[in-house]
Amino acid sequence: TACKSLQSPCSACSPCQARSIPALEIAALSRQIACTGSPRPIMAAQVAPDGQVPEAVVRRVNGEHKHTNAHARDIKSRGDDTSIDEPWEVDPKLAFNDSYVMFTTKMYLYPKLALLWLPTFLLTLPYASLAHTYGSCLPVPTDHVRRGAGFHASLLVARLLLIPTFVLGLVSLVLDYVFYYLFGGLFFLLFVRDLKQYRASQKVIAPYRGGTILVEDIFVASIGQCLRNGTMEHALSFTTMLTVMPWVKYYINANPLIYPLKERFVQQISTSWHDLGPDVAHEKVREIISRSRQEGRLAKRMDMWRFCPHYPYPPPGRRWANGLQAGNIFTLLTHVTHGVAEARGVTEKDQFVLSNCTERPVWRVMLWYSNPYHFLSGWVEASITNGEPSQKDKVFGGEHPMWLVTAPSPLLSNRDSLTGPGVIDAFFDSWLPVIANEVRRLARGAEYAASMHQEVVSKDGLSRPAASVGMDKLSEDAEKIDAHRELRAAAKKSKTARILKKALAKSIAFSADPDPPAAATESSTPRAPHPN
Numbered sequence: 001t002a003c004k005s006l007q008s009p010c011s012a013c014s015p016c017q018a019r020s021i022p023a024l025e026i027a028a029l030s031r032q033i034a035c036t037g038s039p040r041p042i043m044a045a046q047v048a049p050d051g052q053v054p055e056a057v058v059r060r061v062n063g064e065h066k067h068t069n070a071h072a073r074d075i076k077s078r079g080d081d082t083s084i085d086e087p088w089e090v091d092p093k094l095a096f097n098d099s100y101v102m103f104t105t106k107m108y109l110y111p112k113l114a115l116l117w118l119p120t121f122l123l124t125l126p127y128a129s130l131a132h133t134y135g136s137c138l139p140v141p142t143d144h145v146r147r148g149a150g151f152h153a154s155l156l157v158a159r160l161l162l163i164p165t166f167v168l169g170l171v172s173l174v175l176d177y178v179f180y181y182l183f184g185g186l187f188f189l190l191f192v193r194d195l196k197q198y199r200a201s202q203k204v205i206a207p208y209r210g211g212t213i214l215v216e217d218i219f220v221a222s223i224g225q226c227l228r229n230g231t232m233e234h235a236l237s238f239t240t241m242l243t244v245m246p247w248v249k250y251y252i253n254a255n256p257l258i259y260p261l262k263e264r265f266v267q268q269i270s271t272s273w274h275d276l277g278p279d280v281a282h283e284k285v286r287e288i289i290s291r292s293r294q295e296g297r298l299a300k301r302m303d304m305w306r307f308c309p310h311y312p313y314p315p316p317g318r319r320w321a322n323g324l325q326a327g328n329i330f331t332l333l334t335h336v337t338h339g340v341a342e343a344r345g346v347t348e349k350d351q352f353v354l355s356n357c358t359e360r361p362v363w364r365v366m367l368w369y370s371n372p373y374h375f376l377s378g379w380v381e382a383s384i385t386n387g388e389p390s391q392k393d394k395v396f397g398g399e400h401p402m403w404l405v406t407a408p409s410p411l412l413s414n415r416d417s418l419t420g421p422g423v424i425d426a427f428f429d430s431w432l433p434v435i436a437n438e439v440r441r442l443a444r445g446a447e448y449a450a451s452m453h454q455e456v457v458s459k460d461g462l463s464r465p466a467a468s469v470g471m472d473k474l475s476e477d478a479e480k481i482d483a484h485r486e487l488r489a490a491a492k493k494s495k496t497a498r499i500l501k502k503a504l505a506k507s508i509a510f511s512a513d514p515d516p517p518a519a520a521t522e523s524s525t526p527r528a529p530h531p532n
Helices: 014-018 023-036 055-062 066-077 092-136 149-192 195-208 215-229 231-243 245-253 278-289 296-303 421-444 446-452 471-493 497-505
Strands: 262-266 308-310 320-326 331-338 358-367 378-385 402-406
Touching (some): 066 195, 092 149, 092 215, 092 231, 092 245, 149 215, 149 231, 195 402, 215 231, 231 320, 231 331, 278 358, 278 378, 402 421, 421 446
Antiparallel strands (some): 262 402, 308 320, 320 331, 331 358, 358 378, 378 402
16 A cells, blocks of 8 residues: 555565665555555655656755755856866955955964863863774774664763863854954955945855754764874864864855955866776775774874865765864864765765766765855865866876865965965875875785876866876985975075076976876876886
8 A cells, every 4th residue: 555655566576676765664654554544745755756756855865955956057057178177367456355364364363262272172072082982892894883872872972072162162153253244344344345246256155055064973973083083183173173164264265255256166186097997996985985994004094194084974864974074183074975875765876966077976075155164165076087078098087076165366276375276276186196096005905006106296277197107206206396396496586596497497397387298198098007
């Protein structure tokens, strides 16, 4: 009877399996009908007559919003080349805005941290200790933290331990809002006075309002981060997240009172994993990032990384969960939709992918503007790429496209700045070879990974692979790059600049001006591993 109400046979039959109707939901619906004589409308609505899951159910299971999806489809319809960065013009006139932002930031943030940082850190330590203790009881390895009775008992204790921490965090957040409007409003009245620009900036922000933050997800992510980075480091970085990130996000990176905001696209693609194939790369990268408890040696290696994201698998019933990105002295809160997760008939095929060069999606990482605990706002994906059309030699590499809310000021645009998409783009060009090496190490062993290691020469637009492959070549190249940089610095400062520039021209070919020689062209095949 229950299955007839869903216009399908029982869960054991192939038509029902094709619709991916969970057996537990069928059983629950049978009990509902036995008691009331009719199914609940919400359950009947989860499978349309043609077998397609309604969009409302897909959005709920994926943690999406209708207005955000509409914005993403508008971008998708343009058919942009997402294998390279979009052109971006820096407005030098906004340097004055940058100076004001940094001056007022120092004037406000340093005294606030002197007052609140240490008490918040001390109050966070018990929570981090609990997360580490719980994680230490998990078997090695543990892919997914089971949220049973023991977990919920520990979660209750974690909630109680976090109360004083969140009270201080709320005080910090309220202070940030007060000084945001004080400093931002003053600048707007004195120097901007343009409501049209302000409304246009709000329209840029609007698609990224939303999202959900769950304490139980944060606790699961904290368990994984403590096992990677330790109790003290997680407590330190968690404290910085609460006390610093809201100000960096709202006042510096996405401030419509001070800057004309725009949306900027940057793309980072690792070197090719053609030797592994997309399925192996997809499996191993999830094993590194989403597994809750790692084998000890891998956890120690990850503790050395400058950036260590952890996106735990979601619980049954949804395809998204909150995750944490650790950056040594700070942690960032994210909202992650997992490509491999299945819930309520929604699978990987129902996941909208914004990038036009994705071979297979892994995660969508939403940086909601409404989430104060990540310093960026926008839509980010992490996938296996096909590299088309501009970087086909990176086929089956890892891609990291980012559509971010920002401004065309030097502070928020330059690759050597303190924050903004430019410096993030440069950072991931240096970090992706680290995870590319680890994926190969898990799949083929350390010696093979070392023989295939390859760096990226980072620049705006198109970052190309370095010419050398292998760890033995890497150390030689590093010495040449350091010598080259020293010559460049001396050429700017010394009175004998002409002589130094001649020496510079004869130095190695690692320069930011011309494109360095690529390791492979579009028509070439991937390099074979070194014989040794």
